[in-house]
Every structure is written in structure tokens, then in C-alpha cells.
Amino acid sequence: MSEDTTLGAAVTEAAPSATSGAASVPRPSRRAATLAGVAAIGLWGSLALLSTSVRGLPPLQVLSSTFAVAALLGAARLARRGRGGLGALRQPLGSWILSVGGLFGYHALYFYALSAAPPVQVSVISYLWPLLIVLLSAVLPGGHLRRKHVAGALLGLAGVWMLVADGGAVRLSATHAPGYLAALGCALVWSTYSVLQRRFAEVPADAIAGPCAATAVLGLAGHLAFERTVVPTAGQALGLLALGLGPVGVAFFAWDHAMKHGDVLQLGVLSYGAPILSTLLLCVAGQAEASFQLLAACTLVTAGGLVSAVRARS
Structure with a gap:
């Protein structure tokens, strides 16, 4: 894998050559890749704040527009390779199905869940995906699920529960069962997509530009079929651009x-930091108020990250 397949300035390290005198083959650094995941979680933390700038626009229109920006960003990255850039899109069919299914499937289910159930319950159920990533990672080659990771994930889940419930009980109603099932589907789709990406480790990250474009097309089809187009204002257009470049793009x-x-x-454990960061940014922007629940949630999520990072004694 060439250095072009890494993200930005991701560090690569040389793999040992199979035979003496053979050229070494660079491979992505595990630490740099993990830091890239932390960066993604940080960007997702800005999703709620940036989403306030596109209020009033239909959700599928937002989905299509932001993924179109992400696809253009990916196309620009591929263009830097010259004629060989398009080769990154020629990937196994399974990789395409997994990526399009993960990106579009998650967002379609999430938007439906929000229309069929209260957002608090949807948030709690859909944010089971970090815990599911931790559990599903045990099936990966060489995967070893440890109690510290499960404990850390459960602490993070408790923190998110406390945050979205705002100190109250999260009551479920049979009336909203379809929405709950869709939210559970969100968690299952995103965790499965994330973990199964490991099976396509040879596919460069730039190849995600193709699935982003496909997701934009599917979102546009859904928008034209079920929504009325709203011409965005200048502020909303900037919001769409920011979303497409950040939480949806990079x-x-x-x-x-x-x-x-x-x-x-x-990364499964650290993913619980996204909703916490999201709420903190809303507080800084004056669109939410700091509370004891927020402090307690931050404490639980931080504790979960620390617990999962503790090295076992030899």
C-alpha cells in the first residue's frame, strides 16, 4: 500500500522484507490510524452544532448535499494521483456493498427513527454502536475481547444515557416500536460496517469517494420522491459545505x-466521546446549558476511556 492511501500526513512504517535485499513495503502505522479515528470522532462531535446552521432544510436534501460535497472532496484527493487515481475506485464488489450499505443504510434508518420515535430514545438506542463495535471486534482475526474494553464501553454507554436522558428516566412506548427498531438498526448497521471494514484493509481510504457519491445519489432519489426541495440561504449553503467537508467528508x-x-x-470505547463533545460545543456556542448531568456524563465517558486503555500487568 502506497503512502497515498493514508490520510493526510498519516505516518507509515516499513514492514520487514520477506527476503534480504528486497525493497521494504510501507504499511500504515497502527498508532497513526488510531489517531485518525480519534480525529473522526472529534469531527462527529461538531455535527450537532453545524447541523443547527441547516435547520429548515429537508433531511434527505441535507444528506444528499453533504455526501455530494464529501464525494467531491474524495474526487479531489484521487485527482492528485493523476491517471492512476480512478484505479482506487476499482475495488471488490463486497467493499462497495459494505460501504454504501453502511453510509446510506445508517443515515436512512436514523432519519426514519427520528420521525417515528422521540429523539431521546433514538439517541440512546442508536448509540449502542460503540459497545457493539467493542463486542464484534472479537470476531476479527487476532481479536481478543478483554473485560477492560467491555467495562469501558459500558461506562461510556452509561455516560451517554445520563446525558440524553438529562437525569430522567427513558421510557419506551409500544407506539414508537418502529422507530426503536430503526434506531437499533442504526447501531447494528454502523457497528457491522465499521468492524467488517477490516476485511478490506487493502482498499485505500480514498476509495470511499465512490460510496459517498452513491450515497448522495440515493439520498437525492429519496429527497425527490418524498420531500420538497428548499433553496438554501447563504448561511445554510455554508453549513452544508462545512458538514460535507468535516463530519461527513474528512x-x-x-x-x-x-x-x-x-x-x-x-476506538469503540472512545466513540462515546462524540456526543459529549457535541454537547460541550453547544454549550460553548450558547445553544445549550451546562449541567450536573453533563459533568457526570463527561466523567463516566472519560473513566471508560481510561479503563479501556489500562495496560494489563505482566
């Missing part, structure tokens, strides 16, 4: 690279 490229080459278990 974040997905970074996450793809991280799931293929980074520490999946650690």
Missing part, C-alpha cells in the same frame, strides 16, 4: 482508514 475518510488499520477496540 471524518468518514479518517474512520475508514482507522477501522482498517487502527485499534478497533480502543
